Each structure stands twice: as C-alpha cells, then as structure tokens.
Amino acid sequence: xxxxxxxxxxxxxxxxxxxxxxxQIPLIADSSSPLVEINAGFxxxxxxxxxxxxxxxxxxxxxxxxxxxxxxxxxxxxxxxWLNADRVDFRDVPSFYxxxxxxxxxxxxxxxxxxxxxxxxxxxxxxxxxxxxxAERDAFTAAFIRIKQHAGLFxxxxxxxxxxxxxLFRTEIHLPSNVPTGKYDVEVMLVRGEEIxxxxxxxxxxxxxxxxxxxxxxxxxxxxYGLIAILGALLAGWxxxxxxxxx
Amino acid sequence: MQIYLPIxxxxxxxxxxxxxxxxxxxxxGMFGVGGGFLLxxxxxxxxxxxxxxxxxxxxxxxxxSVSGLLAHWSRDNVDFKxxxxxxxxxxxxxxxxxxxxxxxxxxxxxxLVINFAYVILLxxxxxxxxxESLRAILRMRWRAGMPRxxxxxxxxxxxxxxxxxxxxxxxISALLPLGLGFVIGVLSAIMGVGGAFxxxxxxxxxxxxxxxxxxxxxxxxxxxVTANVTFLQAVQNQTVDVFLAFLLLIGGVIGAxxxxxxxxxxxxxxxxxxxxxxxxxxxIRLAFELVATPAELYTITVSGGAP
Numbered sequence: 210x211x212x213x214x215x216x217x218x219x220x221x222x223x224x225x226x227x228x229x230x231x232x233q234i235p236l237i238a239d240s241s242s243p244l245v246e247i248n249a250g251f252x253x254x255x256x257x258x259x260x261x262x263x264x265x266x267x268x269x270x271x272x273x274x275x276x277x278x279x280x281x282x283x284x285x286x287x288x289x290x291w292l293n294a295d296r297v298d299f300r301d302v303p304s305f306y307x308x309x310x311x312x313x314x315x316x317x318x319x320x321x322x323x324x325x326x327x328x329x330x331x332x333x334x335x336x337x338x339x340x341x342x343x344a345e346r347d348a349f350t351a352a353f354i355r356i357k358q359h360a361g362l363f364x365x366x367x368x369x370x371x372x373x374x375x376x377l378f379r380t381e382i383h384l385p386s387n388v389p390t391g392k393y394d395v396e397v398m399l400v401r402g403e404e405i406x407x408x409x410x411x412x413x414x415x416x417x418x419x420x421x422x423x424x425x426x427x428x429x430x431x432x433x434y435g436l437i438a439i440l441g442a443l444l445a446g447w448x449x450x451x452x453x454x455x456x
Numbered sequence: 457m458q459i460y461l462p463i464x465x466x467x468x469x470x471x472x473x474x475x476x477x478x479x480x481x482x483x484x485g486m487f488g489v490g491g492g493f494l495l496x497x498x499x500x501x502x503x504x505x506x507x508x509x510x511x512x513x514x515x516x517x518x519x520x521s522v523s524g525l526l527a528h529w530s531r532d533n534v535d536f537k538x539x540x541x542x543x544x545x546x547x548x549x550x551x552x553x554x555x556x557x558x559x560x561x562x563x564x565x566x567x568l569v570i571n572f573a574y575v576i577l578l579x580x581x582x583x584x585x586x587x588e589s590l591r592a593i594l595r596m597r598w599r600a601g602m603p604r605x606x607x608x609x610x611x612x613x614x615x616x617x618x619x620x621x622x623x624x625x626x627x628i629s630a631l632l633p634l635g636l637g638f639v640i641g642v643l644s645a646i647m648g649v650g651g652a653f654x655x656x657x658x659x660x661x662x663x664x665x666x667x668x669x670x671x672x673x674x675x676x677x678x679x680x681v682t683a684n685v686t687f688l689q690a691v692q693n694q695t696v697d698v699f700l701a702f703l704l705l706i707g708g709v710i711g712a713x714x715x716x717x718x719x720x721x722x723x724x725x726x727x728x729x730x731x732x733x734x735x736x737x738x739x740i741r742l743a744f745e746l747v748a749t750p751a752e753l754y755t756i757t758v759s760g761g762a763p
Contacts, residue, residue: 251460252467280759282564290572290746291753293564298759352754359752386460386467420462427463427694435690438515438698439683442705446522449709453523 235263236406238397243410245384246417253386256412258309258395259379266401267310267317268370268378271328272412274305274362275391278338281349297349298338304389306333306357309368309380317400326398326405330354330363361385390414463697464508470703472502477707481520484708485715486722487731492517492649493581495704497574497738506570507561508697511689513648515701517682520708521650521675528672535623535669539676541630542637542655546681549641554688557645561693564757571746573647578739581653585732593725624665624673632663637677645685650678 238260245254258270278300285294308328310317324332335350357363362385370380382395393412398405416424427434458467476498484491492513499509528534560566615629636658640651655674659665665673690696719727 247460249460250458252458278759280564280757282755282757284750284753284755286749290568291748291750292568293755296564304758349754352752353756356752356754356756386458387465416462420460423698424462427690427696431691431694432687434698435687435696438690438696438701439518439686441698442515442519442686442701443522443679443683445702445705446519446709447526449519449713450523450526453709453713454527 236397236399236408237261238395238408238410240395240410240412243412245388245412245414247388247390247414247420248416248418249420251386251420253384253388255381255383256395257379257381258397258410259377260397260408261377262372262399264401265375266399267312268372269311269314269317269328269398269400270309270368270370270380270382271396271398272305272307272382273303273394273396274389274414275303275393276301277304277389278302279353281353283349283352295345297341297345299335299350299353300338302335302353303333304391305362305384305393306330307364307368307382309364309370309382311370311372311378314367322403328398329367330358360387362387362389384414388414390416459699459703461504461697461700463695464504464512464700466503468502468504473700473703474707476502477516477704478711479707481708481711482715482718483711483731484520485712485717486719487715487728491520491708491712493574493577493647493653494735494738495708496570496648497578497742499700500570504700506567507557507693507695508700510557510570510646510648511686511693511695512697512701512704514644514682514685514689515696515698516704516708517648517650518679518686519701519705520712521678521682523709523712525672525675525679528675531672533669533672534676535621535665535673536676538621538624538626538633538663538665539673541619541633542640542673542677543680545634545637545639546641546644546677547637547684549638549643550645550681550684551641551688552638553642553645554685554692556642557689558692568746569646571742573643575739575743575746577643577647577653578735579743580739582732582734582736582739585728586736589725589728589732593729596725623669624663626664628663636662637681640677641681641684644678644681645688648685650675650682652678 238258241257245256262268278298279302281297281299282293283295284291314323314329318328323329327334335353337346337349354363358365368380368382370378372378391414393414395410395412396407397410398407415421457470459470460467476495480491480495480498483494495516496509496513499513500506525534557566560569615631617630618627619630620627636655640655643649643651643654652674656670659670659674660667686696
C-alpha cells in the first residue's frame with residue numbers, strides 16, 4: 210500500500226518534472242524500489258518499472274542480472290547409467306534476464322537492431338568459452354536457455370509495457386524466489402524508428418535479515434559456523450533428552 | 457508457511473519440513489534405525505540440492521544421536537574404549553570422505569555418486585532386512601531355530617595388534633574396529649548418514665560384541681564422526697544449512713520419542729518387514745532414476761561470478 214502510494218507520488222513528480230523540463234529530457238524512468246531483499250519469507254516479488262516519455266515512440270524495458278560463468282553438462286548413457294559427460298562453459302552470461310515492450314518486439318525494432326542492442330534471449334551473446342562445433346554449440350545454448358526459462362530466470366515471453374496517454378508508462382518484472390543476488394541493470398529504452406534513447410536504473414538484490422547474516426557467516430567464517438552448527442545440534446539433542454526423560 | 461533456507465537457497469514449507477522430520481523420526485524411533493538414510497533421499501526429492509542435503513543431514517544426525525546416546529549411557533550400555541577405537545577410524549574415514557566429496561563436486565559427478573551409493577545401500581539393506589525378518593517370522597512360527605554359537609573363531613581373530621575391550625568382553629585386533637570405523641566414516645561424509653544400519657550388524661557379527669551395548673557404542677562414535685563431517689563440510693564446501701538441520705531436528709526428536717513408545721506396543725517383526733519393503737522400494741525407485749532416460753539431459757551450474 211505504502212509502495213503504491215509512493216509510486217503514485219513519484220509518478221506525479223516525474224510528470225511535473227517532464228512538464229517543466231519538456232524539451233530537454235525525452236525519457237525518465239525509475240523502479241519501485243532500488244533494493245530487493247531476500248528474507249526468510251521471500252517467495253518472489255514484482256518490481257515496478259515506470260516513467261514518462263516525451264512524444265511518440267515505443268518503450269522497451271530489459272532487466273539483466275549480474276554476470277556469471279555457467280557450466281552446462283550433458284548426461285550420457287554409460288553402461289546403462291546416465292551420467293554427466295560433455296561440458297560446455299558460458300562466460301559472462303546474465304544470471305537473470307527479462308524483457309518487456311509496449312508493442313511486439315519485431316514491430317518496434319528490426320532483428321538487426323535487436324541483435325545490436327542485445328534485446329531478446331536470442332541476442333544475449335551466449336558463446337561457449339571453448340571451441341565447439343556448431344551443432345553442439347546450438348544444442349548446449351538451447352539447453353541453457355531452456356533450463357533458465359524453466360527456473361523462471363529467463364523470461365519466456367516478452368512482457369507488456371502499458372502506456373498511458375502516450376506519456377506515462379509502467380511494467381512489472383517478476384523476480385522469482387530463486388532470483389540470484391547481486392547488482393541488476395534495468396535498461397529503459399525509448400525507440401523512435403532508428404533513434405534510441407536509453408536510461409539505466411540500478412537495482413540491487415541482496416539477502417536480507419537473518420538469512421543474509423547466516424549466508425555471509427557460513428562463507429566468511431566457515432570454521433566458526435561449523436562449530437556453532439555442531440554445538441546447536443548437541444544442545445538440541447540434550448534438551449530433547451531432558452524434556453522426554455520427564456514424560 | 458514458507459521459509460527461505462539461506463544456504464540451500466530455496467524456499468520450502470516449514471510444516472512440510474517439520475512433517476518430514478517427524479515422520480522419519482517416528483520410523484527411526486519405532487525400528488531403532490538412525491533414519492539418515494531415509495531422510496536424505498526425501499530431502500533430495502523435495503528439491504534440496506544433494507550436496508546440501510547430505511551435509512545438513514550430518515548436522516542433524518549429531519543432534520538426534522545425542523539424545524539417543526544419553527538414554528543408553530544412563531543404562532550403562534556404552535563401551536567407551538571400543539567407541540574410541542571406532543572413532544579413530546571414523547575420523548580418518550570421514551576426513552578422506554569429505555575431501556573425496558569436494559573432488560567429486562568439482563568434476564560434476566557428486567550427484568551421481570550420492571545417488572549410486574544410495575541405490576546400493578537402500579536395495580542392499582532393504583533386501584537383507586526383508587530376508588532377516590521373514591526368516592525370524594518363520595522361525596517364530598515353527599520354533600525350530602538352531603541355537604547360535606556364542607563365539608566362533610574366524611580369520612578375523614588372526615589379525616595383529618590385539619586389544620582388550622573389557623566392557624564388550626572381547627580380545628580382538630584393533631585393526632578391525634579401526635577399519636570398520638574408517639568405512640563408516642567415508643559413508644558418513646558422502647551420504648550424510650550415521651551408518652548405524654551397517655555399524656550395528658558389523659559390531660554384532662564381525663566383532664562379536666554383546667547386542668546390549670552395540671547401539672549405545674555405535675551412537676557414541678556417530679556423534680563425533682558426524683560432527684567431524686559437519687565441520688569439514690562447513691569449512692570446505694559451505695553446504696551445511698543450519699535452518700534446515702534445526703527444523704528437521706525438532707521434528708526428528710519428537711517423532712523418535714513417539715515412534716519409540718508406539719513401536720514398543722506393536723509386533724516388531726511384522727513392522728520390520730514393512731520397513732524393509734519401504735526401504736527396498738525407495739532403493740529401486742532411485743535405481744530406476746539412474747537408468748531411465750531423464751526428461752532433461754542437461755544441467756547447469758554456476759562456476760564463477762554471481763550465484
């Protein structure tokens with residue numbers, strides 16, 4: 210509720226800004242919150258991206274998660290049992306990717322322009338780190354995209370950007386519960402034929418609350434974490450003994 | 457009610473986790489088995505990554521073994537000398553096991569090895585239990601059981617480094633419990649189990665220990681070996697999820713107490729047949745997964761950068 214009210218206020222402010230600064234700023238955008246916190250009850254969230262544009266043109270919003278290197282492995286049957294055999298690595302791939310557009314992408318941009326601006330899953334520049342033949346590369350790339358889409362981390366469809374009075378726009382990007390942590394780039398583009406104006410809004414997804422502390426502690430002070438885990442289990446077992454001896 | 461598990465990095469239902477802990481605890485209390493070998497496959501089934509399931513399970517076993525040991529200790533059913541020798545072997549075995557675990561994880565074969573180990577274990581233990589309890593039932597019916605020899609001399613008694621274990625009334629080579637502890641330690645690291653299902657029969661049949669003190673002594677060594685596994689997994693692989701372990705532990709200790717009380721009032725042998733069948737089925741199901749063509753041939757893992 211508070212978020213919504215705040216959004217309405219921001220929208221009004223942006224509108225006011227764009228009215229006063231008419232000719233100078235063709236595009237202005239923001240997101241509902243610069244920080245998404247993954248706490249103990251996190252089940253995914255929607256991030257609202259909104260703004261105002263000046264004059265005609267289509268709006269495309271892309272969200273890119275932090276870059277990572279992925280190993281894709283393919284199972285093969287060996288002596289009747291399926292086990293991981295071939296492996297292809299992909300370097301510097303966004304761990305999350307979603308795109309939304311005010312009209313179907315192909316009507317907004319030519320395929321060549323989409324490739325140049327790296328818009329759409331087919332244009333993410335997925336290249337195997339090692340030399341691989343074409344058929345293999347395509348199979349591994351397709352598998353990578355399929356698994357990412359299945360996990361909800363690559364948008365399988367182009368979302369819709371709603372435009373109000375050819376001036377205000379908004380779209381919601383869904384971040385699922387398994388969303389990777391790190392810095393996200395939300396790129397908002399105003400496309401007017403060949404002319405593209407873009408603005409990037411940053412978004413940080415981080416573990417919050419107890420979960421973040423536990424994760425950080427487990428990775429940075431792993432010896433102390435291990436000892437505490439053992440001590441906790443010992444105490445719990447002892448407490449159980451005391452409780453149930455009486456009953 | 458969902459809870460986000462910070463190490464496993466997934467959200468799971470709290471009630472589901474408590475329920476699983478209670479159900480497995482109930483079975484383990486009823487049948488006197490540790491339950492780790494049932495819990496790990498169930499965790500993997502609900503979506504916990506196998507390395508996390510195994511390491512967290514080891515942590516949970518520490519807690520559930522403590523309450524068991526304290527109960528046996530109060531009845532003086534623990535041979536600490538035997539336990540310590542087993543433990544020495546267990547420490548070496550579990551350390552080797554965790555290193556092996558890390559290597560397998562790096563080359564992408566850990567899931568396969570965990571699954572494979574479980575297939576062999578579950579089908580083996582299930583078949584043995586089924587066979588044993590069916591035989592016991594038949595023997596009870598016909599009352600024609602042959603009296604078992606109290607002490608048999610085998611190759612086992614020819615080994616060097618003999619040691620006297622007063623509490624167990626044994627004079628045997630220290631290499632035996634040391635070797636047994638080592639094997640259980642490796643299994644404990646790779647599968648996250650306490651290993652009682654293997655340890656208890658080996659102590660009775662291989663070492664020739666009196667049945668009365670077997671469970672307490674095995675629990676004594678289990679605590680330290682699983683504690684060692686928990687520590688090493690936490691340091692080397694960061695795969696111990698304390699939230700998950702704690703939830704399972706709460707359900708587990710309550711379930712074990714209730715199961716123990718219920719089990720005492722039910723016909724044990726008939727129940728054992730049921731458990732054996734359940735274990736065997738679980739093993740066959742896992743075996744089927746290894747040989748059946750998977751729906752998705754590819755898997756992805758992050759090998760650098762953000763998670």
